[in-house]
Each structure stands twice: as C-alpha cells, then as structure tokens.
Amino acid sequence: MSYIDFISSLHTRTKRDYLARVNEYPKAKAIEIAKKYDRNYWDGDRKFGYGGFKYDGRWRKVADAIAAHYKLKAGDRVLDVGCGKAFLLYDLTQAVPGLEVCGLDSSDYAIQHSKEEVRPFLIKGDARKLPFPDKSFDLVLSINVIHNFYCYDMVTALKETERVGKRGKYITTESYRNEEEKVNLMYWVLTGECFFTPKEWEWFFGLAGYTGDHSLIYFE
16 A cells, blocks of 8 residues: 555645634534535535536646556546546546546536536445445545545445455545644534544554555645
8 A cells, every 4th residue: 555645736726714614604504514415515605615616627637647657548447436526537538548437426416517528427326335346447546535434434435445446546535644734624624524643544444454545635
C-alpha cells in the first residue's frame, strides 16, 4: 500500500470560512439537509454542500495523473465508487480513449445530473455491497467517500473495494494531523462520520485487508 496524492491540489484551491460554516446557519440542520444528497447538496446553497457542482475540466489533470500512474490503456475497466456526477470518470475516458468505465453512487440526483457522455455507465448502489464479481476491475477509485460511513460500515466498504479490484485500488479520505485541523474538519464537513488521524486510517486499512493506494486531505 502506497501513499499517492492526486487530489490535494484541487482540495486546496477552495477557500473555506470555517467559522461562518457554523455561525451563519444551524450546522445540525445543514447536516440533515446535506445527507439527503439531493439538489441542495450538489447544486443548492454552499451551506448545504458544494454550492453548485458543475463540470469545468479541473479533474482532467487528476485523470491524466491517475491514467499515467496505473498505466491505463484501452479496454481496461475502471470503477469509481461514489462517483457523484462522474466528472472524473468522463475525464478518464478523454485521457484514455477506449477505457471502459463504471460509476456507482447512492444519489439519484447526482446520477441524473451527471456528465451525459458517461451517464449510461452509472448505477445507483451502495459502497458496502458492490454488485460486481471479485476482481472485476483493473482499477477501483473511491474519492472522498468512505469517511461518510460509521467505522464498522467504512471497513465493509474498504473490503468491498479490495474485493472487486484486480490490479489497482485508490482511495482518498479526510484526516487531520493536529487540533486545529481537527476542529476545521469538524466545522466544515457536513456528511462525514469518520474523523481519524493518518495513523488511525492506516490501522483501519489493515483491519479491512485493504492493499491499495491512498491519500489524505486536510483542512488547514
């Protein structure tokens, strides 16, 4: 298992007012709304989620880096667990023509408003019970998903990622290295249930038997 960072350059582009997140609107209510993963979360007000999740090409650099690192080629099969609107999957198809992609997400809204070019390859599903045979995919991705489960379900999701991956697996999740980052994380995040340090994440990866790569994002 290796630490490989494809995501933090995107994460750090976003400006965050952590105090406003908890002072301008009741955080508990915002969490309730966000966890429905409907229009409010994806395309509603920023206090409920993304504040408008639109395709702007920013994932292409990530797709290029992933394709190069995992030596993806035409005919390879890639699964994105928690694909959302599937912007990364679309950019992967542009980076590697002929790539076979599949996306799974629990949000009807996200799938219905996904990148239309890859929408036929998206299904509604649960990361804890992936509807695929063992070793079905050359690469399995899961970006900012597993921390949205309680720890016992998160371990199950990790095991499922490991099970369906044949060659490469890559997970990104949220973490903290000090008390300031811990507070910022709890202030900002709406859907997260797992708040762990890097060492704790490594322990859970081992518990699940996860052998793939990972990276962590921090709220500095």
